[in-house]
Amino acid sequence: MNISKKDYYIAAIVGALTGIFAIPTLFHLGLRNPFVFLFSIVIISVLWPFGVWLGIFLSRWLPFMAQVGKFAAVGFLNTAIDFGVLNLLSYLSGVTAGFVIGGVNIPGFIVAVSNSYLWNKLWVFKSESGEDSPAQAGPPVGEAGLFHDFPIFFAVSAIGLLLNSGMVILITTFVSSPFAVGAEAWLNIAKVVATAVSLIWNFLGFKFLVFKK
Numbered sequence: 001m002n003i004s005k006k007d008y009y010i011a012a013i014v015g016a017l018t019g020i021f022a023i024p025t026l027f028h029l030g031l032r033n034p035f036v037f038l039f040s041i042v043i044i045s046v047l048w049p050f051g052v053w054l055g056i057f058l059s060r061w062l063p064f065m066a067q068v069g070k071f072a073a074v075g076f077l078n079t080a081i082d083f084g085v086l087n088l089l090s091y092l093s094g095v096t097a098g099f100v101i102g103g104v105n106i107p108g109f110i111v112a113v114s115n116s117y118l119w120n121k122l123w124v125f126k127s128e129s130g131e132d133s134p135a136q137a138g139p140p141v142g143e144a145g146l147f148h149d150f151p152i153f154f155a156v157s158a159i160g161l162l163l164n165s166g167m168v169i170l171i172t173t174f175v176s177s178p179f180a181v182g183a184e185a186w187l188n189i190a191k192v193v194a195t196a197v198s199l200i201w202n203f204l205g206f207k208f209l210v211f212k213k
Helices: 005-021 023-028 034-058 065-093 100-124 150-176 183-212
Strands: none
Touching: 005 023, 005 034, 005 065, 005 100, 023 034, 023 065, 034 065, 034 183, 065 100, 065 183, 100 183, 150 183
16 A cells, blocks of 8 residues: 655644544543644644654555554544534533433544545545545446445445444443543543444454445
8 A cells, every 4th residue: 555745734734624623522522622632733733744654564464554653534524524513512611421412422423424534535545445546447436426335335424323323322321430530531431442443343354345345
């Protein structure tokens, strides 16, 4: 898998967006210092290109790691969007647990999935979906070509949504926090666990079902 300077620039942009969309979560958790917001944007903009480079370095022994590096950068952006919308809606509604939180969890996941499709289609799995292969027949990247894989992508993501929301409901409703943390923090801990589970499912589904060669 070839990586160019453009990939590092894209990773930096993805990092900046990740920092921006992390702001609602930080705000909801009580970290409301503007310097914290700025620091998160700057530091993540540096870390994500490093992550892409690390993936390339590890691909000497594990070829798939080059792709994982880019997928991880996009995955963190999707997570920031998902968390950001969830925390914004939780802050506005006051809901932090119970079955209602499953519904509050859905909008952010939908926005994140839409964002995920475009980044994965046009960047992470670009070569596998044939977009940069002139020898491969098919429509150019346009309205038809761009969304050709979306139905399968949506199906895989829908299963991820069920896993994600199910884990959030299960942990926040039926599992007591072993730490002395507030409801907002426990909600985000539950979301971390749920995101990890759905992230593994999504990577395998996208690679072998959606953007397969």
